Amino acid sequence: MAVPASIEAAVAAASRPYQLPAGFRPSYGTAGFRATADLLDSTMFRCGILMAARALKTRQITGICITASHNPAPDNGVKLVEPSGEMLCQEWEAYANELANAQSDEELASQVAGLLAKEGVAAPGAGTVMIGHDTRPSGPGLAAAAAAGVRCLGLEAQMCGLLTTPQLHWMVMSRNRGEPCGEGDYYAALAGAYKQLVAGSTSLGQTLYMDCANGVGASKMRELAAHLADAGLAVDLRNTGEGVLNGGCGSDFLQKDRQLPANFGDVPPGARCCAVDGDADRLMYFTPLEGGSHALLFDGDRIACLSAMLLRDLISALPPAAAQGVRVGIIQTAYANGAASRYIRDNLGCAVEVTPTGVKYLHEAAHHYDVGVYFEANGHGTVLFSRAFLEQMKQLSGKSRAAAELLALGVVVNQAVGDALSGILLVEAALRRKGWGLGQWAALYADLPSRQLKVTVADRTVIVTTDAETRVAEPRGLQDAIDAAVAGAPRGRSFVRPSGTEDVVRVYAEAESQAAADDLAAAVARLVHAQAGGVGPAP
Numbered sequence: 173m174a175v176p177a178s179i180e181a182a183v184a185a186a187s188r189p190y191q192l193p194a195g196f197r198p199s200y201g202t203a204g205f206r207a208t209a210d211l212l213d214s215t216m217f218r219c220g221i222l223m224a225a226r227a228l229k230t231r232q233i234t235g236i237c238i239t240a241s242h243n244p245a246p247d248n249g250v251k252l253v254e255p256s257g258e259m260l261c262q263e264w265e266a267y268a269n270e271l272a273n274a275q276s277d278e279e280l281a282s283q284v285a286g287l288l289a290k291e292g293v294a295a296p297g298a299g300t301v302m303i304g305h306d307t308r309p310s311g312p313g314l315a316a317a318a319a320a321g322v323r324c325l326g327l328e329a330q331m332c333g334l335l336t337t338p339q340l341h342w343m344v345m346s347r348n349r350g351e352p353c354g355e356g357d358y359y360a361a362l363a364g365a366y367k368q369l370v371a372g373s374t375s376l377g378q379t380l381y382m383d384c385a386n387g388v389g390a391s392k393m394r395e396l397a398a399h400l401a402d403a404g405l406a407v408d409l410r411n412t413g414e415g416v417l418n419g420g421c422g423s424d425f426l427q428k429d430r431q432l433p434a435n436f437g438d439v440p441p442g443a444r445c446c447a448v449d450g451d452a453d454r455l456m457y458f459t460p461l462e463g464g465s466h467a468l469l470f471d472g473d474r475i476a477c478l479s480a481m482l483l484r485d486l487i488s489a490l491p492p493a494a495a496q497g498v499r500v501g502i503i504q505t506a507y508a509n510g511a512a513s514r515y516i517r518d519n520l521g522c523a524v525e526v527t528p529t530g531v532k533y534l535h536e537a538a539h540h541y542d543v544g545v546y547f548e549a550n551g552h553g554t555v556l557f558s559r560a561f562l563e564q565m566k567q568l569s570g571k572s573r574a575a576a577e578l579l580a581l582g583v584v585v586n587q588a589v590g591d592a593l594s595g596i597l598l599v600e601a602a603l604r605r606k607g608w609g610l611g612q613w614a615a616l617y618a619d620l621p622s623r624q625l626k627v628t629v630a631d632r633t634v635i636v637t638t639d640a641e642t643r644v645a646e647p648r649g650l651q652d653a654i655d656a657a658v659a660g661a662p663r664g665r666s667f668v669r670p671s672g673t674e675d676v677v678r679v680y681a682e683a684e685s686q687a688a689a690d691d692l693a694a695a696v697a698r699l700v701h702a703q704a705g706g707v708g709p710a711p
């Protein structure tokens with residue numbers, strides 16, 4: 173298709189205020205682009221163009237979330253939203269990289285023209301891109317840059333302001349489905365479905381203490397909790413914005429350090445607590461341990477197990493013909509604790525699938541099942557219901573309470589992406605329906621001790637992995653050396669991979685004891701440093 177010359181001129185002119193900083197090479201990573209905020213104006217502008225083109229191509233609404241999630245406050249980034257509410261389709265990631273790295277306004281304009289021609293899209297055209305941001309001070313400015321990109325293809329940029337990442341995904345999904353799609357509709361839908369799920373069960377009674385990571389989750393949970401005042405769920409919000417975003421708090425801090433977050437010193441041991449990250453798409457439960465600053469974690473693996481149990485209970489209460497043959501799958505990454513994977517296989521009887529790191533891979537795999545449960549160990553995940561299964565439940569819902577409850581679960585659990593707020597309702601409903609405290613949940617299995625380390629190398633792309641990132645293909649010889657180190661550790665397992673969000677190589681190790689896991693991780697980190705171009709002193 174011929175692209176009017178005027179569009180090229182318009183893109184080149186509009187691009188002028190958004191110059192690519194010298195030497196900056198943005199790369200679309202595990203979840204979009206991330207960098208220190210002051211580098212990102214051009215990236216945002218170009219992502220605006222990209223998502224406008226995607227909206228034109230699909231003739232539906234797309235979205236842009238401006239956030240760097242659990243990363244430090246001076247960073248920012250962008251997550252791109254498909255019309256379905258899912259993450260940008262993988263085929264378009266190459267365009268994202270190409271546009272983000274164009275070296276001049278003219279090169280950008282010609283790449284945009286090329287993209288439009290290749291995709292058979294006419295611009296300027298009509299459409300909408302919804303844009304939201306987290307609490308980072310750089311958010312509104314970067315949102316404006318993204319909006320300028322959207323407008324230069326003639327589309328409307330709808331500024332949605334402060335939202336959690338999953339809220340924006342949910343709003344895009346709902347709007348394209350022609351369903352109620354405002355922020356208020358989100359709270360009403362989740363709270364209404366939660367009440368249906370817990371009707372007839374006794375409230376857990378105790379307060380849920382929530383670490384909001386000093387991020388957007390605080391104000392949004394406050395609104396959700398207001399809808400739940402009559403549902404027996406009392407929430408005490410901590411780290412609501414008075415401190416540093418993700419600083420000494422939040423789900424990532426908790427997972428990496430296993431220390432109590434800031435401002436939890438007065439919370440009694442055994443209390444039910446949860447933590448989210450800076451954009452509220454990750455969730456960890458935890459409880460303070462006796463006599464110290466440490467926490468017992470209930471991570472994504474454990475949330476996946478609890479979700480699978482809730483599903484099993486509900487599915488087994490369906491009329492027998494409907495219950496038969498429902499395919500439930502659990503999708504994990506190599507970071508899943510070995511004890512959790514074993515528990516799922518041996519005790520829950522579900523299929524376990526392992527994908528590379530990054531929710532885009534897990535989410536895609538979850539579509540292989542009637543119900544796909546996916547959680548990364550770090551607490552990012554959701555439960556996806558297939559359209560056909562939901563349709564079947566709708567047919568049955570008049571005569572089967574379990575079918576109606578499964579439908580409600582499909583509303584409580586965000587169907588677009590992992591969502592910490594909806595995850596809280598999922599966990600609370602599951603515990604409450606079982607009448608379980610944290611003790612019973614913890615007793616499902618004992619985690620194998622594990623350790624994660626980071627190694628800085630000159631170029632992390634020299635590490636190439638295979639088998640869902642569990643083995644190193646290059647540099648040659650590194651995998652053999654890792655295998656030898658693992659062989660010496662009781663119940664040992666270790667793998668390494670280049671991070672998609674940080675300039676580091678990640679090392680994971682688990683073993684029978686904490687000391688053995690620590691030693692194995694350290695040994696493997698030294699191997700990476702020695703064989704993959706380590707920078708600075710050896711670990």
Ligand SMILES: CC(=O)N[C@H]1[C@@H](OP(=O)(O)O)O[C@H](CO)[C@@H](O)[C@@H]1O
Pocket residue numbers: 202203241507529530531548550552670671672673674678
């Ligand atoms: C070990 C780990 O937790 N990795 C995280 C992290 O990716 P890396 O590619 O490992 O940097 O950030 C991703 C985006 O939030 C998340 O999906 C992923 O699980």
Ligand SMILES: [Mg+2]
Pocket residue numbers: 241242449450451452453454
């Ligand atoms: Mg996040």
